[in-house]
């Protein structure tokens with residue numbers, strides 16, 4: 001089945017510090033495009049860090065290698081290099097926004113070329129959690145640009161956190177057992193990214 005094509009915003013900020021997200025409506029299917037057309041002013045003081053997950057740890061192409069976290073003035077953006085991206089794969093992003101509480105506070109689950117994602121308030125990694133209204137939430141996972149998967153969460157949806165840290169679980173559909181790659185490791189976070 002054909003699915004909508006949803007290109008991601010330019011990976012690298014332009015010197016002008018403005019980022020424009022374009023929408024291209026793809027073919028058929030009732031699925032709504034993941035990204036709304038929007039221009040976001042990139043604050044100069046945004047703190048961005050790129051973390052590495054071990055490459056080759058899955059033994060197959062499905063393999064998270066980097067996770068870039070941008071703790072911006074208006075949004076927290078996470079961009080993953082997933083190794084591959086196919087229909088049937090999915091990604092869970094956990095965000096830790098309250099250092100005092102060890103676990104994550106939020107989760108976003110992203111399926112390729114689907115608008116079935118939302119911001120979920122959780123008490124732990126295992127918590128199913130509760131959906132939080134967040135109209136500005138964006139996610140991008142496009143099987144036609146399989147080199148990255150990303151989420152962009154307005155700070156306002158998460159009580160305007162200070163430092164944040166993330167954990168990502170890639171779930172890849174394979175014949176036989178599916179492949180799972182946790183970044184950086186099972187129920188572990190990368191380092192804090194200051195705001």
Ligand SMILES: [Ca+2]
Pocket residue numbers: 053054055056057058063064065181
């Ligand atoms: Ca990996």
Ligand SMILES: [Ca+2]
Pocket residue numbers: 096097098099100101102103104105
């Ligand atoms: Ca926490």
